[in-house]
């Protein structure tokens with residue numbers, strides 16, 4: 001569905017139909033996913049400029065659009081992780097000739113297993129990306145607890161970038177959540193305060209939790225206001 005929103009060609013007819021249902025309720029989603037990808041571009045470029053050379057992209061989706069490995073300087077690498085076996089198989093095919101990226105099957109609700117198996121050097125800084133993935137982790141799976149447990153596993157200098165579907169306009173939220181419920185399981189949109197609440201104990205970098213289109217300049221045009229973005233440190 002996400003690839004379809006982005007104008008890709010990977011979605012099955014069933015995915016396309018489900019994505020069209022979401023777009024019927026919220027046409028802005030197509031722009032919001034672009035805002036999210038542009039946030040990815042800016043935040044990865046920022047972290048690479050800070051000297052981070054290893055990235056862990058959790059809930060990476062298909063590497064069909066301008067992706068993390070294409071943004072990295074020489075010597076840096078990324079491990080993509082997704083819990084959808086089709087996404088992982090297809091990613092491995094697409095990345096067959098790419099030497100700075102690998103893809104693992106893993107569930108962000110089992111972060112320790114991912115960290116133990118990702119073959120990154122956790123004694124050195126890691127840029128962890130959780131973009132548009134925590135909005136598929138319901139409160140029953142304790143996303144704040146998952147992030148609390150992640151903190152001590154990361155070396156000083158590591159960063160966590162999060163983007164998250166925004167719960168602001170009640171009608172829009174109901175339209176999106178109900179269509180995801182029918183298509184692929186739950187989507188949990190959260191308020192700015194709820195997103196900040198997931199990051200309890202993390203040191204949130206300026207400008208804090210802003211709309212995706214605004215990061216890192218809170219005064220920039222807020223765009224669709226459908227996603228939040230934030231960068232923090234353990």
Ligand SMILES: C[S@@+](CC[C@H](N)C(=O)[O-])C[C@H]1O[C@@H](n2cnc3c(N)ncnc32)[C@H](O)[C@@H]1O
Pocket residue numbers: 002036037040058059060061062081082083084087106107108109130131132133136137
């Ligand atoms: C909306 S896409 C986001 C892709 C990419 N991170 C981005 O922001 O452009 C969400 C991806 O997260 C994956 N996902 C959802 N829940 C997950 C979980 N519990 N563990 C790992 N991946 C998950 C989905 O399979 C999907 O590929």
